[in-house]
Amino acid sequence: MKDTFNTPRLYHDLSWLWPLWGSPEEYAGYCSHAMRLIREHARLPVRSLLNIGCGGGKNVFNLKREFKVTGLDISPRMLDLARKLNPECDFVQGDMRTFAPDRRFHAVLLDDAITYMATRADLRAAFAAAWRHLSPGGVMVVTPDATKETFVQNETVATPAVASAKPANVDVVFVENNYDPDPDDDQYEGTMVYLIREDGELRIETDRHILGLFPLQTWRETLAEAGF
Template sequence: MPKLYAELGAWWPLLSPPDEYVEEAAFFRGVLKEKGLPPAPALLELGCGGGSNAVHLKTLFDRVTLTDLSPQMLEVSRALNPDCEHLEGDMRTLRLGRAFGVVFVHDAIDYMTTLDDLRRALETAFVHCAPGGLALLVPDHVRETFRPGTEHGGTDGDGRALRYLEWTYDPDEEDTTYTVEYAYLLREGNGPARVEHDRHLCGLFPRAEWLRLLREAGFEPEIVGDPHGRDVFVARRPARSRRVAGPPA
């Protein structure tokens, strides 16, 4: 697991504060409203991270369940979303025995680095999606949209501050992964900053593979472009299906 989601998890709000998600979350809210939410909908987020999306989306739902593989990130999210259910789990294997009106997977889906990983995550989304419900999946890149690049940012907090440099590149265009390198400068109080390096390995697949795996899972998918140039996969679980999820939540 990358350092950012483990020993550096408590620094997450300074790297990616919730107010940076306002515009993006407004787009997701618009998509969900346009596609139609069921009465008294429930939301399941797979890979919720620090909960920065949920804090803006949860008012659409009667109940919200947030899951993540990282205990440290769940702790950050609980502080931000104490009104939501939090559960530790791997999106490839999670089985709650319940179904939800909406299943949301933000950029945590990027950590599916093989087609088998991605297939298993999409099956998890399907079995937790109520008949007639929606799954919303938001990878940072598909093969057709990938561009290398750099970003930087960070903020000051209460007695601590963080700055970062992010470098995204693809060292091998023939495989199904790309690399994101982070350099963090972390400072506490008035002391000197320390430096941490963190490497993230992410999955990269063509649109056609995404659509194929979504259909094989049982979804009826479509692609919606977002203001950041990403492919957002909106997948409907048919109201009648041979596959069986849990009772609607």
């Protein structure tokens, strides 16, 4: 598969769908686990946290209860959603491979957004940027969607829109399919199909995400190369 850094529609013209795909409260369990790891492994009191690839701010919504959170994302439209959900938090637009806010943080959370690093060079660049913005004694938690060892070929999931978040005349079903067309490279396809009904009228939108798929050993090596 061709190496590319892609800009999926979910983060651009279809960003209005994001608040309908899972409520912020559904992210609480994941965030609790991440916060526990941070507390256990940090060698300093953690007060500030950088959420790289914060998207629409659903993780920030939960993390801000314990930390002063700054969110970073490449998509202006997703940052607009994040600010609306978390008006008391700071947000910065930037590429996780090259961003340069003039400060360091006690902790960094790099959630499934890291999966958009679809080459080893991109992965190394993202980790190096995170390292430059981490305070000495701080900790980074990284949670990719899958590794080569855990990937499930042709996995497909359908999720209905959050009832409380959608307009009265709108229904949406999100269908996500993960497929690796070439097991010998470091990428897979995440294909999204959005079944959108407005006043009962169906339209179907599609969205293709090119995602990174690396062996666990590659994650360990690239983290070590960055200084972790």
